[in-house]
Amino acid sequence: MSVLSRWKAKLAIREDLEKTAKTEHTKAQHDYEVAQAQHLPTVEALKNARDAAGNKLRKRRAQVAEAEKVVKRHSKVSAPVADKTKISPNQSSRGGVRPRLIVLHITVSHNRPGSGDVDAILNFFAQSGTQASSHIINDAEGNDARCVPDEAKAWTQAAYNPQSLSIEQVEYADKPRARWLSENKAGLENTAHWVAHWSVKYGIPLRQSTGSGVCQHRDLGAAGGGHVDCGNGYPIDWVISRAKELAAGMKA
Numbered sequence: 001m002s003v004l005s006r007w008k009a010k011l012a013i014r015e016d017l018e019k020t021a022k023t024e025h026t027k028a029q030h031d032y033e034v035a036q037a038q039h040l041p042t043v044e045a046l047k048n049a050r051d052a053a054g055n056k057l058r059k060r061r062a063q064v065a066e067a068e069k070v071v072k073r074h075s076k077v078s079a080p081v082a083d084k085t086k087i088s089p090n091q092s093s094r095g096g097v098r099p100r101l102i103v104l105h106i107t108v109s110h111n112r113p114g115s116g117d118v119d120a121i122l123n124f125f126a127q128s129g130t131q132a133s134s135h136i137i138n139d140a141e142g143n144d145a146r147c148v149p150d151e152a153k154a155w156t157q158a159a160y161n162p163q164s165l166s167i168e169q170v171e172y173a174d175k176p177r178a179r180w181l182s183e184n185k186a187g188l189e190n191t192a193h194w195v196a197h198w199s200v201k202y203g204i205p206l207r208q209s210t211g212s213g214v215c216q217h218r219d220l221g222a223a224g225g226g227h228v229d230c231g232n233g234y235p236i237d238w239v240i241s242r243a244k245e246l247a248a249g250m251k252a
């Protein structure tokens with residue numbers, strides 16, 4: 001085979017290879033253009049939307065901060081004062097432990113019109129044989145009583161007593177959320193007021209926690225005595241969010 005015919009054969013092969021490469025490039029360019037057409041404006045639009053949302057968020061945050069300042073300046077919530085006080089002998093020293101936990105209970109007794117329901121629990125805790133107590137007792141109408149001073153340890157949640165402040169809310173058991181929020185609104189408001197007060201007084205965070213914060217007795221499990229109060233329907237989220245509003249007014 002001559003040099004010429006060898007190279008003609010090579011040329012034909014190389015032309016085919018070039019044709020294939022061109023086809024591949026054309027397809028890649030097309031794919032790239034399609035992708036560019038479809039995606040780039042989308043990314044750009046998302047970026048613009050993100051920037052616009054960011055600007056809006058900054059504006060909204062500034063508006064919230066301004067409103068918070070005004071609300072703080074104008075609200076003044078005083079510390080709660082219990083309707084009555086009957087100090088229980090069922091208490092002891094916290095042993096130097098600073099309160100950091102607010103534990104909410106129900107008495108598993110019936111709400112009655114008036115403050116007789118609170119008095120019944122207060123008198124029960126006043127007997128040394130009861131061997132139990134709470135810092136505060138309240139009922140669905142918001143009547144309340146002081147049973148143990150904040151500085152002392154009330155006896156109501158076993159191993160958690162040293163670090164806890166406690167409220168016994170007069171209520172029977174397993175009340176659905178909707179009924180708590182309608183029938184016990186004044187009582188929950190009273191509970192939130194005490195929670196806010198203790199939060200400000202001791203720097204207890206207003207969040208659900210069994211370490212440092214607010215919880216139901218049942219959240220403490222066996223170490224807390226293994227009780228089931230306040231129950232599934234208890235609106236602790238409402239209490240905490242209301243306590244936050246009241247605490248903001250107290251700090252002002």
Ligand SMILES: [Zn+2]
Pocket residue numbers: 104105106156217227229
């Ligand atoms: Zn309890």
